Amino acid sequence: MLHISRGLLTLLLMLLEWTRPGRASPLRPICDLRVLKHFIEEAKDAEAAMLTCKEGCGLPEPVTVPQTKVDFNVWERKNAPEQAKEVQSGLWLLSQAVGSLRGSVTDATLHSHIDNSLRNIFSIGQVLRSLNFQVFLRAPCQEYPPPGVGVSGAETWRVSSASELLQVHVNFLRGKVHLLLSNAAVCQQGGS
Amino acid sequence: EKKMTNDHLKKLLVYCMLCCTQKIIVQGAQTFQTKVALLRHVEPNNPKCFAEGIRDLTCFWEEDEERAGSAKQYSFIYTYQNENSSECNVTALPAAGGRILYFCRLSQTQLFVPLDIQVFRDGLLIHNRRLHIELFFLLDPPVNLTVKRTEKQGQLKASWMPPPLKYLDDSMMYEVSYVIAGTQMGQVEEVRASSEVILLGLQPGAKYSVRIRVKLDGVSYNGYWSAWTDPVLMATLPGDLDPLIVSLTLIISLILTLLSLTVLLSHRRFLLNKIWPVIPNPESKFQGLFTVYGGDFEEWLGYSAGGLCLRPAYFYSEELPAPLEVLSEVSLDLPSSPLPPKAKQAPGEDEKLKRIDSLMERWRETPHEHWLMDQLRVLHQLPGPQCSQLESQDAYVTLNAQNHSGEEPLDDILEETLPLQALFASGRTCSESHSDLGSLQQSSGSGRLSTQSSFEYPNHTWPPKGPGYTYMAVADSGVSMDYSPMSSSRIDYMGKGVIYTNEYRNEIPAHRQPIPFAF
Numbered sequence: 001m002l003h004i005s006r007g008l009l010t011l012l013l014m015l016l017e018w019t020r021p022g023r024a025s026p027l028r029p030i031c032d033l034r035v036l037k038h039f040i041e042e043a044k045d046a047e048a049a050m051l052t053c054k055e056g057c058g059l060p061e062p063v064t065v066p067q068t069k070v071d072f073n074v075w076e077r078k079n080a081p082e083q084a085k086e087v088q089s090g091l092w093l094l095s096q097a098v099g100s101l102r103g104s105v106t107d108a109t110l111h112s113h114i115d116n117s118l119r120n121i122f123s124i125g126q127v128l129r130s131l132n133f134q135v136f137l138r139a140p141c142q143e144y145p146p147p148g149v150g151v152s153g154a155e156t157w158r159v160s161s162a163s164e165l166l167q168v169h170v171n172f173l174r175g176k177v178h179l180l181l182s183n184a185a186v187c188q189q190g191g192s
Numbered sequence: 193e194k195k196m197t198n199d200h201l202k203k204l205l206v207y208c209m210l211c212c213t214q215k216i217i218v219q220g221a222q223t224f225q226t227k228v229a230l231l232r233h234v235e236p237n238n239p240k241c242f243a244e245g246i247r248d249l250t251c252f253w254e255e256d257e258e259r260a261g262s263a264k265q266y267s268f269i270y271t272y273q274n275e276n277s278s279e280c281n282v283t284a285l286p287a288a289g290g291r292i293l294y295f296c297r298l299s300q301t302q303l304f305v306p307l308d309i310q311v312f313r314d315g316l317l318i319h320n321r322r323l324h325i326e327l328f329f330l331l332d333p334p335v336n337l338t339v340k341r342t343e344k345q346g347q348l349k350a351s352w353m354p355p356p357l358k359y360l361d362d363s364m365m366y367e368v369s370y371v372i373a374g375t376q377m378g379q380v381e382e383v384r385a386s387s388e389v390i391l392l393g394l395q396p397g398a399k400y401s402v403r404i405r406v407k408l409d410g411v412s413y414n415g416y417w418s419a420w421t422d423p424v425l426m427a428t429l430p431g432d433l434d435p436l437i438v439s440l441t442l443i444i445s446l447i448l449t450l451l452s453l454t455v456l457l458s459h460r461r462f463l464l465n466k467i468w469p470v471i472p473n474p475e476s477k478f479q480g481l482f483t484v485y486g487g488d489f490e491e492w493l494g495y496s497a498g499g500l501c502l503r504p505a506y507f508y509s510e511e512l513p514a515p516l517e518v519l520s521e522v523s524l525d526l527p528s529s530p531l532p533p534k535a536k537q538a539p540g541e542d543e544k545l546k547r548i549d550s551l552m553e554r555w556r557e558t559p560h561e562h563w564l565m566d567q568l569r570v571l572h573q574l575p576g577p578q579c580s581q582l583e584s585q586d587a588y589v590t591l592n593a594q595n596h597s598g599e600e601p602l603d604d605i606l607e608e609t610l611p612l613q614a615l616f617a618s619g620r621t622c623s624e625s626h627s628d629l630g631s632l633q634q635s636s637g638s639g640r641l642s643t644q645s646s647f648e649y650p651n652h653t654w655p656p657k658g659p660g661y662t663y664m665a666v667a668d669s670g671v672s673m674d675y676s677p678m679s680s681s682r683i684d685y686m687g688k689g690v691i692y693t694n695e696y697r698n699e700i701p702a703h704r705q706p707i708p709f710a711f
Contacts, residue, residue, distance in 0.1 A: 033362060037411045069272065069305035071247050072359075157274050174326070174412040175304030182362055 030130045031062065031187030033178070038122040040173045046113035047166040056106035062160040064095035066090030068171035070179065080185060084133040087180045088125070090172050093156065095121045097165050105162070117169060126175060131184040227330055227420055228252060228293065230640040238319045239268075239311055242330035242416065243301070245357060249325050251280075251309060252295035260284075260292040273305050283674040299326050329408050329415030329537060331355045334366065334387075337404055339426040345356045348426055351388035352404055355418075361385075365409045367417065373399040373425055384409060430654030 050057060068091065075083070102114045123145065159165050181187075231240045232254075241251040251268065255261075263284040271277040280296035287293040303326040311319035334352040342349050351366055355359055362385050370391055371378025378400075383389045394400060401423040408415050456463065475482050478492065485492040494619075 040411055067274075069302040071300070071302050171304045171324075178412045179359060184358065184498065191634075 025098075028130060029132075029186045030127045031181075031184065031185075033182060035127060036038055036124070036173070036178060036181055039124060040099065042113075042116055042120060042176070043166070043170045043173055045111075046117050047108055047163070047170050049113050052162050052165050053105075053107055053110055053162070056104075057162050058104060059098075059101055059160060059162055059165065060104045062158045063100055063165060064156050065097050065159050065165060065168040066093050066172055066176075067155050067157060068168055068175050070175045075179065080180075080183075083176070083180050084128065086177050087157070088128065088133065090176060091121055091125060091128075094169055094172060097159075098169065101162055101165060117166075123135055124173070127181065131181065131186050133180070133184075223332065224250075228295075230419060231330065231416065237321060239296075239309060239321065241309070241321075241323060241325075241328050243325050243328055244330060244332070246303065247299065249298040249301050249307075249328075250295060251297075252293055253311065253319060254287055254291045254293050257290045257292060263294060265314050266294055266316075267310075269310045269312065270298070271308040271310075272302050273307075306586055326412070327414040329360075329413055331357070331364075331406050331408075331415070331418045333418045333421045334404055334406050335421075337402070337421050337424050339400075339402045339424045341426065341429055342390065345429050346392065346394045346433055348391045348394060348400060348402065348428060349388065349403065350391060350402050350424075352421070354387050355406060360408065360413060363409050363411065363413045365404055366404055366406050368402065368404050369420070370394070370400050370402045373401045394428045396428050397427055399427040401425055436650075573581065588697060 021096075066086075078086070098114060098117050098121065102111070102118065105111055105114060159168060227242060227244075228240075231242060231252075239251040241254040243249050246512075250655055263282045266282040268280040268282050269277050270280060280298055282294050282296050285293045285295070304324065306322055307325060309319070309321045310324070332355050334354055336353040336447075338351050340349045340351075341347070348370070350370075354364055354366075364385065366383040366386075368381045368383060368389055368391070369378060370381075372395065378398045381389060381391065389399075391402070402425075403420045405418045405420050407417045478489075481487060481489065481492045606642060
């Protein structure tokens with residue numbers, strides 16, 4: 001009788017483990033860089049559109065953005081998790097900065113570009129998650145920074161204009177995000 | 193001995209290293225000069241900068257020798273965004289055209305961040321520029337370009353080794369140029385993120401020259417097109433003859449051949465005449481000339497001392513009488529002068545004269561005909577005026593149905609029947625002789641000769657007017673006279689035209705001597 005009850009309990013625990021709510025199904029690795037290239041092109045379009053804006057396209061206050069420079073001597077000394085952490089922190093900062101710009105821009109065309117940029121940042125988070133990089137971008141406008149992201153330091157700096165912000169957005173995608181995705185271990189193993 | 197051997201080996205090793213280093217340096221210098229020359233044409237801004245890898249940056253500018261100073265006079269200051277400025281050592285090199293090239297090379301760079309560059313000469317800013325290094329790549333051309341034939345016609349497969357640059361291989365794009373060797377006819381094909389390509393649509397059996405260059409695709413990285421690789425020659429497979437095309441070609445050729453033969457056979461006579469025309473033989477026109485007289489035309493004519501030979505063949509000749517121009521007047525006295533004495537002629541011609549006389553007797557059936565022929569003889573016996581070669585002393589003789597013997601006048605002939613203008617008018621010179629249509633000029637006087645002038649007008653069909661005369665057409669070909677009996681009751685088509693006959697009255701002045709007429 002005791003053995004039967006233990007067996008049933010074990011079976012029940014197993015069933016509960018499988019049916020645990022909120023468990024995400026494993027994502028198929030997204031190794032095709034054309035997706036990222038598409039996001040980069042749209043970020044360039046947003047930057048170009050912002051350069052033509054004269055009124056109603058400023059930041060309400062200076063925002064913190066990630067450093068975009070890549071010194072390969074330094075980058076290669078970091079391992080993949082460190083690189084991934086740097087990328088996901090930067091994406092979070094950008095999402096916050098672009099989100100604040102969204103509230104101050106009145107031009108309709110720029111508004112659509114900014115919305116697009118926000119969606120692309122969230123999509124890049126999905127791509128990183130598919131590559132087994134732990135990402136904390138569960139919501140586009142998460143209030144509190146994920147652990148490990150420094151508010152100020154060598155990895156960040158502050159910008160006060162919308163054009164600077166979008167330029168940082170472009171450079172970050174072209175640089176660190178692209179380097180991380182193009183050298184993802186999952187993709188190097190012959191994944192799709 | 194071991195020590196000496198080791199020393200020798202060391203020296204040899206150092207020598208090899210020096211040689212290799214020198215070779216690398218020389219190659220590097222050549223590459224640098226090549227890139228400088230390439231950028232000189234495509235980059236308008238100064239300083240001109242290019243990155244050969246992910247860790248370097250080379251910037252250069254040129255100065256005229258007159259304005260140029262030493263390298264120490266120049267300062268190259270570069271500043272990354274949100275960082276302090278740094279300085280790079282400037283180096284000077286002689287350049288083409290008497291210019292000096294100054295350059296600076298950074299061995300450690302930061303990408304994806306704006307870089308400000310300032311060049312000073314003696315403290316004076318001469319160049320200022322902001323750029324992103326990752327957008328100014330100028331790579332070395334690809335290496336190991338290989339071109340092979342595929343199994344299919346008109347195809348070649350090109351493969352190469354991309355520049356060995358980490359992180360950039362998925363951002364490279366290539367341009368493959370392939371032209372037929374020795375010509376400028378070719379195409380350029382773009383290849384992205386791949387190190388091989390199959391060239392399609394090539395001419396079979398042609399030798400192609402293939403070369404390639406590389407550039408970054410402009411998404412994350414960008415730059416200038418590299419230099420072309422050295423061309424590689426390869427010929428495509430020769431084209432096979434499609435059996436369907438061959439068979440169709442043969443069938444069409446056979447059909448065309450049969451058609452040509454049919455056309456040739458149907459027009460063989462015409463073609464033979466054109467290619468190998470039959471030599472005209474006049475023998476049919478001159479009966480007996482070759483068979484009887486052996487080609488002796490004079491003998492055949494019986495022509496001697498300006499005499500005329502009447503031959504029966506002329507009476508029925510199929511040839512068209514030549515247009516006749518009556519250019520002289522004849523004194524129409526009754527034949528009193530005797531015929532040319534036969535004694536003047538050669539004895540051998542008696543037979544000819546007899547034959548002629550016998551022929552003439554046929555005509556002497558009617559009195560007026562006899563009289564007319566006598567008049568003809570008189571005419572030809574009279575010496576004619578000294579006329580030009582265009583004149584003819586011959587005339588068409590009308591054998592009038594009415595009795596015109598003797599001096600019976602011909603006044604009853606209506607003018608309507610005389611549409612032609614005769615040139616027997618007195619006083620006319622030789623130069624006025626011509627053939628035309630018009631009214632005949634009538635003249636009065638003794639000795640009238642009823643003659644008719646007949647002219648040929650191929651394009652006119654004028655019916656003969658007047659009474660139904662029988663008359664004789666006389667054609668003078670310059671050699672002999674052709675008398676052919678004709679009737680005005682019908683229109684004779686002789687060859688191309690119609691013989692138009694007309695009457696006219698003519699009076700020959702008495703002072704003129706008669707035209708000699710001889711048979």
